[in-house]
Amino acid sequence: MRVYFTFDPRPDLKESLVNDFPEVDFIFHKTIDDKELAKAEVLVTYGEDLDEEKINIAKKVKWIFVASSGIEKMPHQAIAERGIVVSNVRGIHKKPMAESILAHLLSIKRALPFIYKNQQEKTWNQKTKLYELNGSTALILGPGAIGSEVGRMLQAFDVYTIGVNRSGESAPYMNETHSMDKLKELLPKADILISILPSTVETRYLLNYEHFTLLKDHCIFMNFGRGDLVKTEDLIRALEEKQIFHAVLDVFETEPLPGDSKLWEMENVTISPHISSRSSRYLERSFEIFKRSLRKWMNGERNLENKMDILKGY
Amino acid sequence: MRVYFTFDPRPDLKESLVNDFPEVDFIFHKTIDDKELAKAEVLVTYGEDLDEEKINIAKKVKWIFVASSGIEKMPHQAIAERGIVVSNVRGIHKKPMAESILAHLLSIKRALPFIYKNQQEKTWNQKTKLYELNGSTALILGPGAIGSEVGRMLQAFDVYTIGVNRSGESAPYMNETHSMDKLKELLPKADILISILPSTVETRYLLNYEHFTLLKDHCIFMNFGRGDLVKTEDLIRALEEKQIFHAVLDVFETEPLPGDSKLWEMENVTISPHISSRSSRYLERSFEIFKRSLRKWMNGERNLENKMDILKGY
Incomplete structure (x- = not known):
């Protein structure tokens, strides 16, 4: 053979x-x-x-x-x-990806970008707010192998997990699971919205500007699935209007992200160059x-x- | 009254x-x-x-x-x-402190400082190594209320936890617990060494340069207890000699950390200005x-x- x-x-x-x-x-x-x-x-x-x-x-x-x-x-x-x-090798991304997602979430909550910035400037600065992850509610689009591992870790941090998939059938480490047609009702509950959806006919441009207006002001949006989940212009508009608190993006409509993209400079955006599953x-x-x-x-x-x-x- | x-x-x-x-x-x-x-x-x-x-x-x-x-x-x-x-209010620091410790650990493993730096420079750069937290062994000095919460979270990431306390009596969320007189035998096992020890007669300058030589090259040292656990000069020597991979310091012998301290500029050090328990x-x-x-x-x-x-x- x-x-x-x-x-x-x-x-x-x-x-x-x-x-x-x-x-x-x-x-x-x-x-x-x-x-x-x-x-x-x-x-x-x-x-x-x-x-x-x-x-x-x-x-x-x-x-x-x-x-x-x-x-x-x-x-x-x-x-x-x-x-x-x-x-x-689907399962292979599970651990590194979930660890990256938790890393970014905890980093934002516990002010790591602030800490790093002050260190660069050699400044002892305690004037910032530190938040906690525990007690949050996370909406997970695509609670498959990776999404469930994210759910498992989030639950260890006392985060309430809501999975959203095609069927609405229950998924591991989700406190609730719902079908995609319930999305608009679920968005207002999310302190954290995480997508790990693959790119399919159904997920392409699944989210638009209106969805972001339904999210809480302090919501953190994380796209770790595929870049065509949302039109970049819709996302930028929502971020400029502070419809959400922060976006952590590992995937983009065009990769590498073009040098002239507005996203690079936005204070409420983290640009991860599609490396979160690497290990x-x-x-x-x-x-x-x-x-x-x-x-x-x-x-x-x-x-x-x-x-x-x-x-x-x- | x-x-x-x-x-x-x-x-x-x-x-x-x-x-x-x-x-x-x-x-x-x-x-x-x-x-x-x-x-x-x-x-x-x-x-x-x-x-x-x-x-x-x-x-x-x-x-x-x-x-x-x-x-x-x-x-x-x-x-x-x-x-x-x-x-x-001892218990009050448990959750925020443990979340900060996990934030720093995951940030280092998943290359967040690299990601942030490239974003500042608007550079799409994938050329770095990303590591995983799971599978590590963590040595926790002081597995009390905070240390045990750290242990609980680490175990959720499949980290093997070894507690070190006065008595050697078992502590929650520790796979093993040993007494302080076993410290030198335990140090070579640690991928991560975390201290949450308070400042007492027994813990003052408990660690010295020699202890760091017993740690693995890739070990991450985290001091989230008190700054007088180790003399700053001993720590700097160990870091300059790359006896360990990285130190995350939330506490210092002198606080605020003096502007002329070498620690500010060291690439393998994170300076957190004693804010990790804030919330x-x-x-x-x-x-x-x-x-x-x-x-x-x-x-x-x-x-x-x-x-x-x-x-x-x-």
Whole structure:
């Protein structure tokens, strides 16, 4: 069996893979190569190098392992028609992402930007307000693997968690869960609004200016899902009008965020350059998931960890 | 009965107190007044305006309520000889302090200083390492009310917690607890070393340069107790030699930290100007504790919430 990596992993990780699966032929390339593509049964990719044509070339491919969580750039229809199994490393982002979200929330509440600024100026300044996270209510759009981990951590800080998903079915570590059509009724309750929604037809521009007017003045909005959740101009308007207290943005409509974007200079905005899911432990964890899945695959199992519905986009 | 406040609280808080206890005479002064002192049975103070002479004047005082947690500046011996009950608002610092400690830890792990700096420069920069808190081991010096709350939060982040106290008796939310004489054996285990120790004869200069050499290179040291835990010169030497990764300091040998202190400029130091226990909810909470205690006091109970052993200093 041939497993084709369209990227070149760290030597120690490659070595451990080759040692653990002596019966498999592993091909590692820095870029995608049509000849190799035509021969591979399993494809390992970051999910940004495939299109319909590549899928046609990859005639033998039965499983694509995506070493990231986003699959927006993949040719969904072509993959679905061929019945190719797609799985990703969804769970891998859970811990680092949730820790980043808590870091930003606590930093704002406990005045860390103020502390850092005064240190730069060598100023002993105690004149600021420090707030507490405990006792808040958080609205979590997309209480999936990451959202539930965020909910678990928030609950440890005595935060009341309300999940919002398609079905309204209860989700782990949510005190309540509601369906998306209840969104407008729920927004006024939120001290914190966190989105970890993927980009789908349903979530694109889900929020607009009006939604922000329904939030409390002191609400903190965090977008850690995808940048097209809200039009940047709507968000800027809401922030300029102080409809909310602060926005922490890890994702943007255009990335990198253009140098002339107003967002850079706004005092009530934190610009995180889409790094919140990163971790020094990322690749090790990807490989652990891949190895478990490859073992299953070779045993003829097809119900892999993080198996995705490519047409639904998650 | 006369209750004398040596500070002037917010009008709404005073009003609610007077309404709840119509049988009590409340005196509120901005400074300490000897005539009032001589008449009061209960004294409410921030703990920094009393000396032996004042205690001698306060002949009728049987209970001192300290609306802060530090009692270093109080005349311990004189108070003990008179058998005056002393209680403070110890528990009140628990939540804000623990949230500050977690804020700083997560901020360092998740690269928030890097993110803020790049935003100032309007630079989209992803070139940094992000680490995770989960999986770490934290050594907590002083697992009391605050330390245990820190332990509870750390455990929610899958951090292994080791408490170190006088007796070695187990403390809440500590995976292990040891006595102080085991300190040198424990230091090499710590990814994080947190002190919340009060200033006592036993804790003064408890840590010296040698202790820092026993810590891991990547260890984060957090002093949120008192500044005389370690000589500043020892700490600076350890930091210059990169014996540890970072120090987050909320307390200092001299406060405010002098403008010419080397600490201000060190890249591996965070200077928090002794504000980590502050909270917008502080006074409300103090008053809640005081009201509960006053009710007990009027019922003849003397075993008050947060009753202190003034000679031991905690």
